Amino acid sequence: MAKRIDVADLDIYYGSFKAVENVTLAVEPRSVTAFIGPSGCGKSSVLRTLNRLHEVIPGAYITGKVLLDGEDIYSADVDPVNVRRTIGMVFQRPNPFPTMTIRENVTAGLTLDGARRSKAELEQVVEKSLRGANLWDEVKDRLDRPGAGLSGGQQQRLCIARAIAVEPQVLLMDEPCSALDPISTLAIEDLIEQLKLNFTIVIVTHNMQQAARVSETTAFFNLPAIGQPGRLVEIAPTEQIFSNPGEQATEDYISGRFG
Amino acid sequence: MATVGSGKFERSTSLLQDALAGRRLPRWGVGAVGLTSLLAAYLLNVLTVVDGVAGTFLVAVLLFVIGQTGWSFTVEGRRHAVDRLATTTVYAAFLIAVTPLVAVLGTVLVKGFPVFSAQFFTTSMRNVSPRSEGGGLYHALIGTLEQVGLAALIGVPIGVLAAVYLVEYAPEAKSRRLSSAISFFVDVMTGVPSVVIGLFIYTAFILTLGLPRSGFAASLALAILMLPVIVRTTEEMLRLVPRDLRESSLALGIPRWKTILKVVLPTALGGIITGAMLSIARVAGETAPLLLTTFLSQSINSNPFKGPQAALPTFIWDQFTSGTDASRARAWGGALTLIVLIMILYAGAKVIARLTGAKKS
Numbered sequence: 284m285a286k287r288i289d290v291a292d293l294d295i296y297y298g299s300f301k302a303v304e305n306v307t308l309a310v311e312p313r314s315v316t317a318f319i320g321p322s323g324c325g326k327s328s329v330l331r332t333l334n335r336l337h338e339v340i341p342g343a344y345i346t347g348k349v350l351l352d353g354e355d356i357y358s359a360d361v362d363p364v365n366v367r368r369t370i371g372m373v374f375q376r377p378n379p380f381p382t383m384t385i386r387e388n389v390t391a392g393l394t395l396d397g398a399r400r401s402k403a404e405l406e407q408v409v410e411k412s413l414r415g416a417n418l419w420d421e422v423k424d425r426l427d428r429p430g431a432g433l434s435g436g437q438q439q440r441l442c443i444a445r446a447i448a449v450e451p452q453v454l455l456m457d458e459p460c461s462a463l464d465p466i467s468t469l470a471i472e473d474l475i476e477q478l479k480l481n482f483t484i485v486i487v488t489h490n491m492q493q494a495a496r497v498s499e500t501t502a503f504f505n506l507p508a509i510g511q512p513g514r515l516v517e518i519a520p521t522e523q524i525f526s527n528p529g530e531q532a533t534e535d536y537i538s539g540r541f542g
Numbered sequence: 543m544a545t546v547g548s549g550k551f552e553r554s555t556s557l558l559q560d561a562l563a564g565r566r567l568p569r570w571g572v573g574a575v576g577l578t579s580l581l582a583a584y585l586l587n588v589l590t591v592v593d594g595v596a597g598t599f600l601v602a603v604l605l606f607v608i609g610q611t612g613w614s615f616t617v618e619g620r621r622h623a624v625d626r627l628a629t630t631t632v633y634a635a636f637l638i639a640v641t642p643l644v645a646v647l648g649t650v651l652v653k654g655f656p657v658f659s660a661q662f663f664t665t666s667m668r669n670v671s672p673r674s675e676g677g678g679l680y681h682a683l684i685g686t687l688e689q690v691g692l693a694a695l696i697g698v699p700i701g702v703l704a705a706v707y708l709v710e711y712a713p714e715a716k717s718r719r720l721s722s723a724i725s726f727f728v729d730v731m732t733g734v735p736s737v738v739i740g741l742f743i744y745t746a747f748i749l750t751l752g753l754p755r756s757g758f759a760a761s762l763a764l765a766i767l768m769l770p771v772i773v774r775t776t777e778e779m780l781r782l783v784p785r786d787l788r789e790s791s792l793a794l795g796i797p798r799w800k801t802i803l804k805v806v807l808p809t810a811l812g813g814i815i816t817g818a819m820l821s822i823a824r825v826a827g828e829t830a831p832l833l834l835t836t837f838l839s840q841s842i843n844s845n846p847f848k849g850p851q852a853a854l855p856t857f858i859w860d861q862f863t864s865g866t867d868a869s870r871a872r873a874w875g876g877a878l879t880l881i882v883l884i885m886i887l888y889a890g891a892k893v894i895a896r897l898t899g900a901k902k903s
Contacts, residue, residue, distance in 0.1 A: 336793055341714040368795030378786045382808040382898070392794035395804050442790065449794055 285312035285483040286352040286369075286452040288333060293347035294512075295328045295337065302328050304512040306347075308502055310453075315475060315484045317494035317521065320504035321536070325513030326487050329504070330455050333485065334370035335363040351453070368396070371451035375458040377438035379430030379445070386426040388441055389413060392449035408448050416444035417474050436467025443474065447482070454478060456486040460493065472497050491537055495525050503533045565617055575613065579605035603634065647881070654878030657871050663879075666852075668841040672864035679876050681842040682857035686883070688846040689757045689836070689853055690826050693764035698818050700765075701772030702807075704728075708773070709780040710802055724773075732770040739763050740831030748835070755836055757846030760853070763831035768821040775817025779810040812895040819891045823884045829855040854880045 288310040295303040303325035310316045318326040331337040332345050335356060349356050356366045379388045389409045393400060400408075409426065413419040418440040422433070430441055439459060446454060456475075460468040475497050478484060488494050494501050502518040517530050528534045583602035586592040592601050607630055615623035662678040670677035704724060712721035743763040747753045783806050791801040807814070832853050838860055839850040854876050861873035 334793060336789055339789060339792060364795050364797050367793050372790070372793035374786050374790055374793075376786060378784065378790050380787065380791070380805055380809070382805075382811075391791070391805075392796060395791075395794075395796045395800045445790075445794065455793075 285481065287312045287483065288453065288485075289348075289350040289353075290329070290333075291348040291350070293329065293332065293345060293349065295325065295332060295345050296343065297340065298342035301512045303504075304514060306515045308515060308518045310483060310485055311500065312483045313479060313481070314500060315479050315486060315498040316500045316502065317498035318485065318487045318502050318504060319489075319491060319494050319536075320513070320516075321506060322489075323513070324504040324506045326502075326504045327457055328513075329515075330457055330485060330487050333453070333455055334372055335366045336372065338363070368392075368449055369451055370453040370455060371446035371449060372455040372457065373439070373442050373446050373459045376462050377435055377442055379433070379438050379441050381429070381431050383430060384427045385422050385430045385433070385441060388430040389444050389448050391445060396449075412444040412448040413441075415447050415478070416440040417470060417477075418444055434467075436463050436470060439463060439467065439471060440474065443471075443478075447478070451482070453483040453485070456484065458487050458489060461489060468493070491525075495521060501525070503528075503530075503536065505532050505536070564619070564622075566622070567614055567617055571613070572610065575610045576606055579603070579609055606630070650874060650878045650881060653871070653874035654876075657875030658878070662872075662875060666840060666842045667857075670840075672861075672869045673866045675868045675871075677872065679852075679854065679857050679872070679879060681839060682852040682854045682876065683879065683883075684842065684844050685757055685836075685839070685846075685851040685853040686826060686855075686880070688844070689761045689764060689832070689851065690822060692758060692761035692846060693768060693825060694818065694822055696761065697765035697768035697821070698772060701769050701818075701821075702776050702814060704769075704773050705776035705780060706802060706807075708777055710806070728770045728773045731766070732774070735830075736763075736767055736828050737830035737834070739766050740834035742766075743831065744834045754848060755850055756848055757836050757843075757851035757853075759835040760832045760851070761846065763835050764825040764828060767825045767828060767831070768818075771821035771824065772817055775820070776810070776814050779813030779817065780806060782813070783809045808898065811898055815891045815895040819888050822887060826884055827855055827880060829859050832856050833859075854883070 290306055290308050290310075293303065293306040294301060295306075306329055318330060320326050328337060332349060337343050337345060345357065351366075351369065355361070379385075380391060383391060386409055387394075389412050390405050393405065393408060410419060410423075413422060418437060421437060422428075422441075430438065433441060439462075443454075443459075460471050463471065472493065475484060475486070486494075486498065498521045500518060501521040501524040503516045503524065504513050505516045506513050516532050517524070517528065519529065523529075524533060525537060528537065534540075579602045582605055583592070583598045586601060587598045592598055607627065610630065611623050611627045614626045661676060663683065664680050665676075665678035666681035667677045667679075668681075708721055708724060712718070712724075715721065740763050743759055743766075747759050747762065748755060753759060787805060787809060788801055791805045792798070796805070833856060836853070836856075837850045838856050839852040841852075843849050843851045858873045858876040858880070861869040861876060864870075
């Protein structure tokens with residue numbers, strides 16, 4: 284079910300501005316890979332190239348290769364819609380669809396992709412996804428209430444349920460806890476622990492303790508100087524990054540001596 | 543020592559109290575100043591050159607402002623005086639803004655309501671002389687409903703789709719020429735007088751293409767008039783939909799067009815409906831384009847594609863220019879009907895928006 288991702292010689296552009304250059308990394312299946320680094324270093328941009336969401340921004344494009352189990356997701360005959368169905372994403376701010384109920388939010392990816400499904404099948408998906416997101420017990424009695432009525436942490440778990448309902452192979456998370464309180468953050472981190480049994484997870488975080496807690500592998504991105512493109516400084520097992528980093532810049536950043 | 547100390551302490555307490563509480567005008571102060579001003583204005587009316595209701599009232603307001611601010615300045619100090627002056631100004635501005643609205647509604651209600659009867663809504667003006675009472679606006683009501691309905695059917699989809707193009711597709715088009723052309727012409731169209739639009743339909747469709755004068759020709763003109771309002775409001779509403787929402791829909795593997803149709807448009811629906819209703823309300827009262835495209839009719843014609851058709855604005859104009867007491871009364875009745883019609887449409891649209899739009903917990 285889970286797949287590996289290989290990125291080779293990736294350059295990311297916004298129009299004529301080169302935001303990230305020369306990224307090469309591998310994401311192992313059924314593991315959590317964390318992207319850390321200062322703001323503006325391009326870690327979110329790299330994340331967004333992994334499911335071709337980057338190109339949604341007018342003028343944005345990439346060069347280089349992104350391989351999903353050896354298959355180039357940027358080759359000309361690949362449909363970005365199919366890529367995004369295989370690689371799901373959770374965003375920084377919880378954003379359930381405001382016009383939909385909790386149930387409709389979970390099934391949105393299924394009901395809007397065109398294929399017809401029976402009601403019973405959808406019911407199963409709703410329960411399975413909400414259980415998968417540790418939200419079922421809290422919302423099972425109010426599935427027909429608006430998704431926007433939940434608390435922030437619940438909304439974010441609803442967004443995770445929505446993302447895993449389409450059964451992706453990979454789950455991308457762009458700072459999923461930065462808008463949440465510590466208790467909701469703990470709930471999401473517990474959830475990540477469970478999800479990595481089935482999914483390949485890539486998480487962008489500003490919180491280094493979080494990276495240390497949840498990830499097996501950590502990639503450190505940095506900006507060499509203002510106006511220059513961001514770079515991948517190093518990628519290594521999380522333990523090694525936090526105890527014995529290979530680069531001085533990494534050590535400066537994780538020990539707070541940065542800048 | 544002790545007595546001196548406590549004396550100082552007492553004085554500072556009273557000073558502190560003074561500083562915090564300050565001295566205020568009595569509660570009845572505002573009312574008293576108001577009454578005195580009215581009374582003084584009335585005296586001036588009787589004794590001096592101040593004349594008329596409006597003039598007297600204006601003098602009363604001026605006296606009130608001067609009296610209250612002056613009294614407050616001497617008792618409460620500068621800050622409170624300015625506060626009272628500003629408060630009075632804000633209330634006055636609000637009253638000035640609301641007065642014409644209430645006056646129009648009140649006048650139309652008082653003059654229009656007596657004409658209302660079952661007959662007024664079920665008969666036409668066919669074979670009713672302007673001098674005689676009776677007759678009705680059934681023909682005009684049908685005409686307005688059909689013309690405005692057709693105009694909305696043509697104008698709303700085109701306007702909404704144009705706005706969808708401008709917001710969702712234009713930013714990534716290779717050339718900005720089309721989108722800037724659309725934006726430019728939408729702006730220009732906002733400023734084109736309705737009579738010019740009517741003239742355009744008259745020359746293009748009736749003279750050049752040889753189509754008959756009809757309610758449909760009128761609805762074409764009304765649709766053109768509606769377009770800029772709909773495009774602009776829909777554009778603004780679509781821009782308010784957070785980028786995150788579009789991206790998370792795309793990230794679920796939902797195709798672009800379905801993202802727009804099922805996520806973006808429903809989220810913006812409340813505002814889009816409000817914009818559409820505003821434009822409908824605006825064109826429902828248009829008279830000039832109707833006179834050029836469908837002209838007048840005194841009889842019932844429920845086919846908008848053939849022959850002249852009446853409408854409420856032209857009915858009001860026709861009845862008013864007839865100049866008899868009976869016809870003027872009918873004109874007021876027509877005006878009240880038009881206002882009520884627009885209110886019903888607006889309330890209906892709000893209900894639809896609430897049922898289908900963003901859900902609140």
